Amino acid sequence: xxxxxxxxxxxxxxxxxxxxxxxxxxxxxxxxxxxxxxxxxxxxxxxxxxxxxxxxxxxxxxxxxxxxxxxxxxxxxxxxxxxxxxxxxxxxxxxxxxxxxxxxxxxxxxxxxxx
Amino acid sequence: xxxxxxxxxxxxxxxxxxxxxxxxxxxxxxxxxxxxxxxxxxxxxxxxxxxxxxxxxxxxxxxxxxxxxxxxxxxxxxxxxxxxxxxxxxxxxxxxxxxxxxxxxxxxxxxxxxxxxxxx
Numbered sequence: 001x002x003x004x005x006x007x008x009x010x011x012x013x014x015x016x017x018x019x020x021x022x023x024x025x026x027x028x029x030x031x032x033x034x035x036x037x038x039x040x041x042x043x044x045x046x047x048x049x050x051x052x053x054x055x056x057x058x059x060x061x062x063x064x065x066x067x068x069x070x071x072x073x074x075x076x077x078x079x080x081x082x083x084x085x086x087x088x089x090x091x092x093x094x095x096x097x098x099x100x101x102x103x104x105x106x107x108x109x110x111x112x113x114x115x
Numbered sequence: 116x117x118x119x120x121x122x123x124x125x126x127x128x129x130x131x132x133x134x135x136x137x138x139x140x141x142x143x144x145x146x147x148x149x150x151x152x153x154x155x156x157x158x159x160x161x162x163x164x165x166x167x168x169x170x171x172x173x174x175x176x177x178x179x180x181x182x183x184x185x186x187x188x189x190x191x192x193x194x195x196x197x198x199x200x201x202x203x204x205x206x207x208x209x210x211x212x213x214x215x216x217x218x219x220x221x222x223x224x225x226x227x228x229x230x231x232x233x234x235x
Contacts, residue, residue, distance in 0.1 A: 009155075036226075043119070043206060043226035044158070090157050102148065102171070103224065105157035 002027040002093045004106035012112040019078040021109045023065075023091030026072060033074040034092040034103065035065055044090065050074065061085070086113045117141075119227035121207050127233045128197045136192045136230045140209030147190050148224065149182055150206040158206055164190060197234045204229040 007022040025031060032051050036044040048059025055067040061084075065076045074091060088110050092103040120139040128134050140147050146165055150158035151174075160174040166187035175182070179198075184190040194201055208224040 004157075006157075041228065043228040044208075045226070046223055049223065092157075102160055102163060103158075104160070105150075107157045108155075 002031065002095060002104050004091050004093050004104055006089075006091055006106035006109050008109055009107065010110045010112065012114060013081045014114045015083055016080050019063075019076070019081045019085065019111065021076040021089050021091075021111065023074045023076065023106060024072055025074065025091070025093045027093055027095060029095045032094045033065075033067060034094070035059065035063070035074075035076050036090045036092060036105075037061075038088045038090065038108075040087075047076070047089075081111075081113045083113050083115065086111055119207055119209055119225050121205075121227035121230050123230060124228065125231050125233075127235065129235055130198060131196050133193065133195045134197055134232060136194075136205050136232070138190045138192070138207030138209075138227060140188065140190070140207070141211075141225055142188075144209035144211050144225075146210040146212065146224075147184060148208045148210075149190070149192050150208065151176075152204040152206055152229070154203070161192070161205075194232075197232075199234050202232055202234045204231045 003026050005024045034049045035047040037047050038044050047063050048057045050057045050067045058064045063078045065074050067074050088108050090108045091106040094103050122137045148163050149161040151161050152158040162182045163171040164184040167184050179195045181193045206226055206229045208226045210224050
């Protein structure tokens with residue numbers, strides 16, 4: 001069984017400031033980890049994913065995330081927030097041996113960017 | 116089409132009515148998933164198809180929920196005798212491959228924009 005916890009349902013940053021969205025997971029087997037972004041009235045769009053190999057993963061729109069096995073974390077960061085980053089962000093986990101790619105999502109974090 | 120298409124985008128139903136939500140996955144995608152996203156929450160798994168076979172329906176909340184994919188492409192999620200707690204966005208996603216993971220890693224899911232169901 002696996003679960004995902006996103007700390008902070010709402011995060012507010014100023015434009016140009018660092019973005020940090022937290023994600024912790026639990027999984028009984030090695031996981032694959034994902035971050036998705038959801039803009040209003042749109043579907044989920046993949047930002048980045050960790051499968052194997054390098055633990056620092058770079059994604060689209062300047063986002064990156066680091067897999068830390070010892071901390072069971074996969075926090076999402078961006079050095080400088082842009083107004084267009086305002087959206088809902090979801091962390092998700094899929095077991096390594098899952099035959100079907102089923103994702104378990106966290107509750108989401110709404111990112112607000114102030115001018 | 117280029118993406119996953121869902122219809123209708125918005126559906127208002129009176130309590131007790133039956134509804135049907137359609138998903139057109141990306142052409143050639145083997146796997147198809149349905150998720151339910153309640154207001155302010157993350158998506159929750161409902162059911163999974165590999166081609167026409169429904170391999171996992173453990174997330175369907177009750178026997179009022181039924182999904183099918185008879186020809187291995189388009190899928191329909193049907194909800195009978197809708198209740199207010201069924202109000203949510205229903206997301207469909209598809210991926211190219213099914214079965215065990217490839218050595219190269221996870222198969223990425225592409226999501227549709229969702230069907231927002233409101234039950235009055």
